[in-house]
Amino acid sequence: MKHSVLASAAAAALLAAPVAKADETAPPNRTIGYVVSGLYWAVYQTADGKAECPNGLNDGPREHFKALFPDNGAKRPVAETQLKREAAGYFPTTTDEPFTFQLSQSKIAKGLNLDGKADDNDFVGPDGEKGIDNQLFRVLGCVRGYRAPDGDAYFFDNNTLITDRYDRWLFELTDVDSLVNDDDVTVTTYRGLDGLLKKADGNGMLAGGSQVIDVKWGGRYVAKIKGKIKDGVLTTEPTDVTFPWATFGVPTDREMRAMRMQVKVLPTGGTGLIAGYTDLENWYRQTLRSSSTHHQAYGQVSLPSVYRALRKAADGNPDPKTGENTSLSSALDVTLTQVHIIHPDRPVAQAEGAVKTAEGVKERAGARR
Amino acid sequence: MKFNVHRPLLGALLMGAALAGCSNEGGKTEQTAKAAPVPPAFELASSPPRHRLMSAEQYQNTISHIFGSDIAANAQFAPLQRTEGLLALGASTAGVPFGEMQKLQRAAALVAAQVVDDGNLDLGVPSHRDSLIPCKPADAALPDPACAKTFLGMTGRLLYRHPLPEARLTQMVDEAGKSATQLKDFYAGLASVIEGMLISPEVLMIHDRTEPDPERPGRRRLDGYSYAARLSFFLWNAAPDDRVLRAAESGELSTAKGRERIVDMMLASPRLEEGVRGFFDDMMAFDTFNNLAKDASAYPAETGAALTAAREQTLRTIYDHLIVKKGDYRDLFTTRSTFMSPELGPIYRVPTPKGWVKYDFPADSPRVGILTHVSFLASHAHPGRSSATRRGKALRELLLCQPVPLPPPNVDFSALNDPTSPFKTARDRVSFHLQNPVCAGCHKITDPMGLALENFDGAGQFRATEMGTAIDPSGALDGKSFKDVAGLADSVRNHPALPSCLVRRVLSYGTGSPVEREDRPLVDYLTGHFAEKGYRYTDLLREIVLSPAFYDVTERAPEQKSASAAN
Numbered sequence: 001m002k003h004s005v006l007a008s009a010a011a012a013a014l015l016a017a018p019v020a021k022a023d024e025t026a027p028p029n030r031t032i033g034y035v036v037s038g039l040y041w042a043v044y045q046t047a048d049g050k051a052e053c054p055n056g057l058n059d060g061p062r063e064h065f066k067a068l069f070p071d072n073g074a075k076r077p078v079a080e081t082q083l084k085r086e087a088a089g090y091f092p093t094t095t096d097e098p099f100t101f102q103l104s105q106s107k108i109a110k111g112l113n114l115d116g117k118a119d120d121n122d123f124v125g126p127d128g129e130k131g132i133d134n135q136l137f138r139v140l141g142c143v144r145g146y147r148a149p150d151g152d153a154y155f156f157d158n159n160t161l162i163t164d165r166y167d168r169w170l171f172e173l174t175d176v177d178s179l180v181n182d183d184d185v186t187v188t189t190y191r192g193l194d195g196l197l198k199k200a201d202g203n204g205m206l207a208g209g210s211q212v213i214d215v216k217w218g219g220r221y222v223a224k225i226k227g228k229i230k231d232g233v234l235t236t237e238p239t240d241v242t243f244p245w246a247t248f249g250v251p252t253d254r255e256m257r258a259m260r261m262q263v264k265v266l267p268t269g270g271t272g273l274i275a276g277y278t279d280l281e282n283w284y285r286q287t288l289r290s291s292s293t294h295h296q297a298y299g300q301v302s303l304p305s306v307y308r309a310l311r312k313a314a315d316g317n318p319d320p321k322t323g324e325n326t327s328l329s330s331a332l333d334v335t336l337t338q339v340h341i342i343h344p345d346r347p348v349a350q351a352e353g354a355v356k357t358a359e360g361v362k363e364r365a366g367a368r369r
Numbered sequence: 370m371k372f373n374v375h376r377p378l379l380g381a382l383l384m385g386a387a388l389a390g391c392s393n394e395g396g397k398t399e400q401t402a403k404a405a406p407v408p409p410a411f412e413l414a415s416s417p418p419r420h421r422l423m424s425a426e427q428y429q430n431t432i433s434h435i436f437g438s439d440i441a442a443n444a445q446f447a448p449l450q451r452t453e454g455l456l457a458l459g460a461s462t463a464g465v466p467f468g469e470m471q472k473l474q475r476a477a478a479l480v481a482a483q484v485v486d487d488g489n490l491d492l493g494v495p496s497h498r499d500s501l502i503p504c505k506p507a508d509a510a511l512p513d514p515a516c517a518k519t520f521l522g523m524t525g526r527l528l529y530r531h532p533l534p535e536a537r538l539t540q541m542v543d544e545a546g547k548s549a550t551q552l553k554d555f556y557a558g559l560a561s562v563i564e565g566m567l568i569s570p571e572v573l574m575i576h577d578r579t580e581p582d583p584e585r586p587g588r589r590r591l592d593g594y595s596y597a598a599r600l601s602f603f604l605w606n607a608a609p610d611d612r613v614l615r616a617a618e619s620g621e622l623s624t625a626k627g628r629e630r631i632v633d634m635m636l637a638s639p640r641l642e643e644g645v646r647g648f649f650d651d652m653m654a655f656d657t658f659n660n661l662a663k664d665a666s667a668y669p670a671e672t673g674a675a676l677t678a679a680r681e682q683t684l685r686t687i688y689d690h691l692i693v694k695k696g697d698y699r700d701l702f703t704t705r706s707t708f709m710s711p712e713l714g715p716i717y718r719v720p721t722p723k724g725w726v727k728y729d730f731p732a733d734s735p736r737v738g739i740l741t742h743v744s745f746l747a748s749h750a751h752p753g754r755s756s757a758t759r760r761g762k763a764l765r766e767l768l769l770c771q772p773v774p775l776p777p778p779n780v781d782f783s784a785l786n787d788p789t790s791p792f793k794t795a796r797d798r799v800s801f802h803l804q805n806p807v808c809a810g811c812h813k814i815t816d817p818m819g820l821a822l823e824n825f826d827g828a829g830q831f832r833a834t835e836m837g838t839a840i841d842p843s844g845a846l847d848g849k850s851f852k853d854v855a856g857l858a859d860s861v862r863n864h865p866a867l868p869s870c871l872v873r874r875v876l877s878y879g880t881g882s883p884v885e886r887e888d889r890p891l892v893d894y895l896t897g898h899f900a901e902k903g904y905r906y907t908d909l910l911r912e913i914v915l916s917p918a919f920y921d922v923t924e925r926a927p928e929q930k931s932a933s934a935a936n
Contacts, residue, residue: 193723194722198672200668200672200673201665208670208714209711210711210720210722340719341720
């Protein structure tokens with residue numbers, strides 16, 4: 001890639017931009033890119049967990065196996081024991097099982113009011129907001145693997161996000177006249193191809209890196225969304241999205257319907273929520289595919305039991321034929337890190353024009369002082 | 370084993386130059402801008418024969434050239450002492466202590482094992498023996514003297530940099546046979562001999578052998594093999610290859626025409642890149658990166674990977690400018706063309722796709738020349754803050770060959786290190802320093818140019834202010850004032866000592882000997898020619914390696930040096 005025509009192209013782009021509307025918080029070229037550097041299924045937890053899980057946490061595959069097949073000297077064929085339990089995961093049913101699944105009893109949940117209503121099935125947000133929809137939390141809230149800080153799914157989903165490149169989810173904000181208040185911005189999602197840069201002390205991600213968009217295979221991850229920024233918080237209109245996900249290096253896609261963001265955005269990154277209706281079958285299949293039984297055992301995630309709970313808790317996208325809900329309201333805690341998003345399919349000069357980051361402008365302005 | 374020791378007069382001469390620098394703001398010790406007529410000093414120039422320890426890079430490159438780049442040679446050499454601005458000169462006074470020899474032997478054993486390994490197709494590892502050993506034993510479990518002789522003769526010639534005497538080769542073949550018998554493995558027998566070769570003093574030490582110079586009765590010159598080695602370790606940072614050794618064997622290197630042909634071939638070789646990088650890595654004192662660490666809390670973008678990339682960025686820039694573009698050496702200090710990598714992107718605050726890409730700083734950017742690269746700025750700064758003094762000192766010593774004396778041992782830094790200090794900028798602190806006449810003498814020769822780089826913090830990141838106060842990047846260098854870093858870059862670029870310093874360093878690096886006072890006419894002459902040729906680096910290399918100073922050798926007696934110095 002040649003950067004030599006940077007100055008003229010970038011200067012022209014800057015001059016052409018309607019900078020008159022922009023305030024001092026506007027990013028250069030009215031554009032700023034972010035990469036997802038932290039993504040956790042939002043599970044509201046109290047210190048001892050008793051409020052949300054008064055009956056304790058759920059048992060996992062190891063405990064269920066022991067209950068079903070007690071070590072009493074009986075000889076049992078593998079097909080009727082281990083393989084049977086494996087099959088129960090791959091061919092889940094909604095028939096009753098001899099275990100009680102502990103749903104979260106919390107009144108409080110992180111998330112957004114997705115349906116605009118506040119009914120009995122809804123939660124209250126940590127800040128007191130009513131009508132929070134997060135049925136996935138109701139299912140996962142008492143599953144050890146999804147609880148911070150050491151649940152295996154909680155840890156490994158994000159560890160993969162940092163160490164792998166498949167699940168590189170980008171957000172490019174354009175038409176940004178202010179990072180504080182702007183009633184009309186455009187958010188475009190992409191899949192990126194590059195690694196994340198860690199800070200020198202190893203704690204946290206470094207802003208200012210670069211991500212090249214996957215234009216060859218990443219088409220399904222592209223979504224153009226309208227949004228606004230109020231008091232520094234970006235919110236977006238509901239949009240169906242597919243986003244890349246990987247656990248233990250197993251690449252998958254997640255499907256979220258009517259996805260929306262509520263993220264505090266800064267020049268160096270952002271934190272907040274991504275919420276929407278997670279497709280039930282997609283979530284279950286991808287979770288099953290990504291984590292084998294021994295991983296599920298680490299986090300006491302008994303997927304056949306989880307499936308039954310998911311089906312009962314589903315609250316969105318009813319099947320037009322059966323009327324059964326096919327998705328669950330859900331939320332993800334998200335951390336964004338600022339990056340330069342490079343469009344390889346654009347003329348080189350435009351990509352180079354992205355050099356006009358806030359810092360770059362400062363550097364060059366300083367040179368002219 | 371004989372080691373040459375630098376001449377004792379040198380230290381006194383350098384100290385004299387340094388003190389002169391303190392009193393007259395750096396004093397122009399080198400003044401050559403135009404070519405002088407060929408002086409007798411040039412025709413009669415020579416350098417002393419040396420006995421130098423190969424560097425780790427030279428060892429690695431040599432292994433790579435002989436056996437292939439997939440043979441890992443993780444040989445660790447003890448750090449050399451920087452002498453006269455170059456580590457390469459420290460190689461003339463270095464040895465290999467017992468502890469280091471143990472490490473080298475481990476590395477040698479690993480190399481030997483790789484050379485003879487049979488690969489593993491399941492793991493995708495190719496068989497090296499099939500490609501590196503040009504014959505197969507009749508029985509792999511038994512000695513095969515003919516095959517061993519073929520391989521060891523071929524390999525030994527390249528490692529020892531001359532054909533092995535028949536008796537020595539026979540001895541090696543016998544040793545390989547004994548080992549093969551004992552181990553019931555022909556290849557293991559070869560490996561044991563290769564391991565021995567790789568730790569042989571004759572391989573690790575680059576020994577200059579001399580012979581009478583028939584063109585200059587009464588004088589001596591390097592013999593063909595030693596000239597080949599000196600050429601190759603200088604231009605390629607590795608041992609000579611088959612072509613260069615053949616030129617030595619045939620006597621071609623003993624003729625002016627033959628030397629020119631081989632030198633031109635070597636200058637056109639891709640291996641020149643290793644030589645250029647090796648020299649400038651040494652001249653720029655980039656060995657400091659081996660231990661450089663920054664305060665991670667102050668500079669979160671300055672990761673270990675970023676520092677490694679910073680070193681690489683400047684070396685790439687130098688090679689691209691001097692060799693690929695055949696640019697003017699002085700323009701390295703004003704060029705805005707460089708290379709960028711993702712690790713450097715957050716520091717320079719520019720978008721950078723994967724890998725190394727060419728990058729041009731905008732015309733109005735404060736990044737101008739290699740002095741504004743992170744490599745220079747970060748390596749000559751404190752772990753958590755910038756240093757105008759260190760940067761100015763490095764500029765003087767590394768690029769202008771003007772030594773700056775060490776600070777006195779009793780400097781009181783308390784006022785500067787006081788966290789409640791009223792000084793907001795480096796300029797404030799330096800001004801305070803200059804109030805002390807003991808400090809002022811030397812700080813006057815380092816700080817005025819270092820302050821022009823204050824728009825870059827200790828990590829090399831741009832900043833317009835320090836502690837909320839706008840930074841004034843004005844400065845001066847040897848009487849030339851400037852208002853910003855671009856002015857500094859121009860002043861350095863046009864400083865008369867810049868090209869002559871390079872000539873001194875290249876000459877020293879190539880011959881392994883420091884430039885002495887009596888060598889000044891030669892340096893002046895070479896600098897003049899360098900200027901006439903538009904300061905093209907390859908022309909300078911060519912002129913030096915074809916000069917008598919490079920291949921004629923004389924062990925100067927102390928009396929001769931004194932007499933020469935007096936002239």
